Amino acid sequence: MVVEQTKLPTGVSHAKSNGMNENIDHTQLSEWLNQVADKRCKIAFTHLFKFFAPKIQRIARSKFPNEAQSHEVVQETMSNVWRKAHLFDANKGAATTWVYTVMRNVTFDLLRKVKSNREDNLSDDIWPIAEGAVTEDQAYEDHLESNQLLRVIDALPEAQQQVVKGFYLMEMSQEQLANHLNLPLGTIKSRLRLALAKLKVQLGEEND
Amino acid sequence: MIKHHPKFELLQSYVNGELPASLAIGISIHADMCPECQHSIAQLTEQVAEHSFEEAPVRLDDLKSDSFTSFSDDIAEDDLFESMISNITFNDDADVVTEALKREVVFRDKTYELPTALSRIELGKAANIGKLSRSRLQLNEDEIHSSLLHINPGGGVPAHTHKGFELTVLLDGSFTDSRGEYNKGDFILLDGTFTHNPVSQNGCLCYTVANDALHFTQGINKLLNPIGSFIY
Numbered sequence: 001m002v003v004e005q006t007k008l009p010t011g012v013s014h015a016k017s018n019g020m021n022e023n024i025d026h027t028q029l030s031e032w033l034n035q036v037a038d039k040r041c042k043i044a045f046t047h048l049f050k051f052f053a054p055k056i057q058r059i060a061r062s063k064f065p066n067e068a069q070s071h072e073v074v075q076e077t078m079s080n081v082w083r084k085a086h087l088f089d090a091n092k093g094a095a096t097t098w099v100y101t102v103m104r105n106v107t108f109d110l111l112r113k114v115k116s117n118r119e120d121n122l123s124d125d126i127w128p129i130a131e132g133a134v135t136e137d138q139a140y141e142d143h144l145e146s147n148q149l150l151r152v153i154d155a156l157p158e159a160q161q162q163v164v165k166g167f168y169l170m171e172m173s174q175e176q177l178a179n180h181l182n183l184p185l186g187t188i189k190s191r192l193r194l195a196l197a198k199l200k201v202q203l204g205e206e207n208d
Numbered sequence: 209m210i211k212h213h214p215k216f217e218l219l220q221s222y223v224n225g226e227l228p229a230s231l232a233i234g235i236s237i238h239a240d241m242c243p244e245c246q247h248s249i250a251q252l253t254e255q256v257a258e259h260s261f262e263e264a265p266v267r268l269d270d271l272k273s274d275s276f277t278s279f280s281d282d283i284a285e286d287d288l289f290e291s292m293i294s295n296i297t298f299n300d301d302a303d304v305v306t307e308a309l310k311r312e313v314v315f316r317d318k319t320y321e322l323p324t325a326l327s328r329i330e331l332g333k334a335a336n337i338g339k340l341s342r343s344r345l346q347l348n349e350d351e352i353h354s355s356l357l358h359i360n361p362g363g364g365v366p367a368h369t370h371k372g373f374e375l376t377v378l379l380d381g382s383f384t385d386s387r388g389e390y391n392k393g394d395f396i397l398l399d400g401t402f403t404h405n406p407v408s409q410n411g412c413l414c415y416t417v418a419n420d421a422l423h424f425t426q427g428i429n430k431l432l433n434p435i436g437s438f439i440y
């Protein structure tokens with residue numbers, strides 16, 4: 001059965017988005033953020049912290065099973081606010097929107113780390129917090145490393161290559177490989193071990 | 209022109225950060241090319257931000273006093289927060305930002321620039337069958353598989369069915385199936401089991417996400433029946 005895509009109605013009314021919330025003093029928050037950016041003002045930061053931290057803590061507590069993780073979200077989010085305040089542009093949106101984005105990104109990366117055991121911190125690529133810019137990091141090296149890895153795999157003896165490729169690139173289990181290649185499970189395991197030892201040496205050498 | 213967009217609910221989950229990385233990436237790629245969805249996302253983000261930070265209204269005047277009493281009722285938490293503030297502000301350095309790195313991929317001698325959302329994700333080596341090439345994106349999301357799928361001019365995907373969902377975002381070029389033509393930027397999410405046979409006259413590059421329920425039970429058959437498992 002085909003479920004059709006619903007096209008977004010172009011005239012959706014967002015009554016609320018235009019009327020700013022009266023409980024939040026947006027001008028004041030923006031001012032503090034600018035003081036943090038321009039003057040590294042700790043007093044302004046403390047005001048921001050007192051306003052946002054308890055709320056972030058409460059929101060994070062509903063998404064993570066333990067308190068330590070929700071504290072990590074507070075710490076990381078507010079730390080990003082301190083270090084990235086210069087990326088905030090009051091002409092583009094409210095301070096709350098910007099801090100929300102920072103918090104959502106931190107939460108996403110931490111949840112991904114907990115669930116998928118990945119520390120790839122993809123959030124700033126998915127939801128850029130500054131237009132056309134990314135924070136400087138190791139990104140490109142990782143990419144190069146994976147190309148290098150593939151090259152090294154291709155240099156392995158055929159028998160080991162088969163096992164490594166099946167296991168890592170085709171995502172087969174060791175048992176599936178044993179069946180597929182018609183070999184005892186022990187042989188698969190030792191070939192994989194041998195290949196990995198070789199890869200380690202090769203990659204180590206290439207990195208030096 | 210883009211004709212196919214994510215549903216409103218999906219944009220909402222995207223803004224809330226509730227989608228798996230693979231789907232969030234699909235929406236990010238689409239929004240990059242679609243001003244209409246960009247606009248909706250901006251509005252939704254503003255709304256959810258307001259909502260998140262408005263509860264239990266705190267008067268800013270109270271915050272300006274030096275006492276931390278308005279922080280919370282929990283003394284231990286006050287201490288924790290105070291130590292966080294001094295830890296964070298101990299170092300004055302601000303983050304240096306640079307232009308986003310543009311990453312390119314080559315499929316069958318044609319070079320494509322990847323969207324920012326894909327700029328750092330490890331890519332598996334391309335596997336080729338006929339006019340199709342596929343590179344797996346290493347997102348590590350269990351049964352959800354994400355790939356780049358390239359179709360050479362005149363190529364197509366043999367008729368196939370799916371359990372679960374199948375997302376295709378067209379990064380470049382176009383393809384057609386029985387329901388019509390799809391162009392660069394189109395976001396095509398299909399639920400349920402159905403059959404289709406996409407064909408690309410002039411070639412195309414797609415970002416694809418699928419959770420194939422058969423993934424685990426097929427086992428070794430995947431290799432004997434390469435086409436079936438090759439795509440997703």
Ligand SMILES: [Zn+2]
Binds near residue numbers: 238
């Ligand atoms: Zn759109």
